Amino acid sequence: MLLKCPKCGVKNYLDPYPFWNFKGKTKCAGCDTFYAVEIATGSPMRAPRPINGTPKDPDLLLPGFADTPDNKPVMGEGKTRPAPRARADVYGKPKPIVRNSRGRLVAGRPLTPADLVGSRARYVVEGKEPK
Numbered sequence: 503m504l505l506k507c508p509k510c511g512v513k514n515y516l517d518p519y520p521f522w523n524f525k526g527k528t529k530c531a532g533c534d535t536f537y538a539v540e541i542a543t544g545s546p547m548r549a550p551r552p553i554n555g556t557p558k559d560p561d562l563l564l565p566g567f568a569d570t571p572d573n574k575p576v577m578g579e580g581k582t583r584p585a586p587r588a589r590a591d592v593y594g595k596p597k598p599i600v601r602n603s604r605g606r607l608v609a610g611r612p613l614t615p616a617d618l619v620g621s622r623a624r625y626v627v628e629g630k631e632p633k
């Protein structure tokens with residue numbers, strides 16, 4: 503659903519999954535105007551109307567994305583909601599697994615030169631047989 507703010511013209515994209523059945527407030531990312539929205543099974547039950555609110559309201563759900571009338575994205579803390587994460591505890595850092603139960607290296611972190619001692623990769627680089 504698209505909430506185009508009549509005050510500033512910013513298009514606020516209310517993504518379907520969190521807003522599918524939703525009754526509460528959302529906030530325009532452009533001018534910080536709060537809107538009362540009521541959506542049932544993906545269809546708005548009534549037109550969004552401006553309402554008073556605070557950023558701490560428990561029924562506030564920010565739009566997933568917003569852009570200006572000339573298609574520039576509006577981002578930042580308190581403007582749009584961050585994308586949902588499959589695992590909230592993983593931020594793209596390698597897992598701390600280094601060796602498997604047989605002591606062999608497994609994926610987990612970038613290899614250091616010492617990890618390559620006696621390995622095929624070391625043999626290719628140095629041109630010497632592993633000892």
Ligand SMILES: [Zn+2]
Nearest residue numbers: 507510530533
């Ligand atoms: Zn606005």
